[in-house]
Structure formats: C-alpha cells, structure tokens
Amino acid sequence: MKGLVLSIFVFCAVLATAYSLKCYVCTGTEEQCSKSKLEANKASRSVDCSGGECIRFWGKKDDVTLVINSCGGSSTCAETKEACDQVKDGKCAVGCCDSDYCNAGCSYSSSVILITVTSALGLALLK
Numbered sequence: 001m002k003g004l005v006l007s008i009f010v011f012c013a014v015l016a017t018a019y020s021l022k023c024y025v026c027t028g029t030e031e032q033c034s035k036s037k038l039e040a041n042k043a044s045r046s047v048d049c050s051g052g053e054c055i056r057f058w059g060k061k062d063d064v065t066l067v068i069n070s071c072g073g074s075s076t077c078a079e080t081k082e083a084c085d086q087v088k089d090g091k092c093a094v095g096c097c098d099s100d101y102c103n104a105g106c107s108y109s110s111s112v113i114l115i116t117v118t119s120a121l122g123l124a125l126l127k
Helices: 004-018 037-041 075-086 106-126
Strands: 022-024 026-027 044-050 053-061 064-072 091-097
Touching: 022 053, 044 064, 044 075, 053 075, 064 075, 075 091
Parallel strands: none
Antiparallel strands: 022 044, 026 064, 053 064, 053 091
C-alpha cells in the first residue's frame, strides 16, 4: 500500500512539473529584458511557475526605466497592479497572463500603447 501511495505521489509531482506554466524571469532595463534577449537565453531566463500567472512590470521615473518579468499568482498580480496605480512620481504598467512565455513583452507593449493613448485622450477631454 505504501508503494502505491508513493507511486501516485511521484506521478502527480512529475505531471505537475510537466504541465506547469513557464514564465520568463528578468530584472533590468528594457534592453536587458527584451523579447529577443529572453528568447535567446530561454534556458537561463525561464522558470516553471506554479503560481498560475506570468507577470511583466514596467516602471519609469525620471530617466530610469525598470522591467521585471516574474511568476506569481492572481493575488500577486492584483497587488502589483494596485501598487502601480498608487505611483505618482513616474509611470508604471503591469501585465499578467497565463500561457507559456507570455510575459516576453509583445502583448505588454500593446498594453502600454493602449494606456498611453487612453491617458492622452482623457487629458484632452479634461481641457
């Protein structure tokens, strides 16, 4: 009986690893964490994510830009978005997704463009 329980446990652990979400990890500049650099260094720039979501954070204050690609859960994503909404002295954007290697930056870039256009339209309507 112990052997059967152990076998089932090992099978589930292997299955969970085989089907876990894969996310890029990187902390640096936009250039250092660009899609092309992440894809070129996939072996060292990716992790199996049991949290369920890949996250890409982009922040800019003055002339300093920071990009963080990571793995987390929906609560991590929500907390990061809330913190980003509180930023007053700079710009901030967060993208969360749930497919393999989805935090490379492609869909994130369109989100930044959408945020920028929406902000510009909002400011124009206020005048």
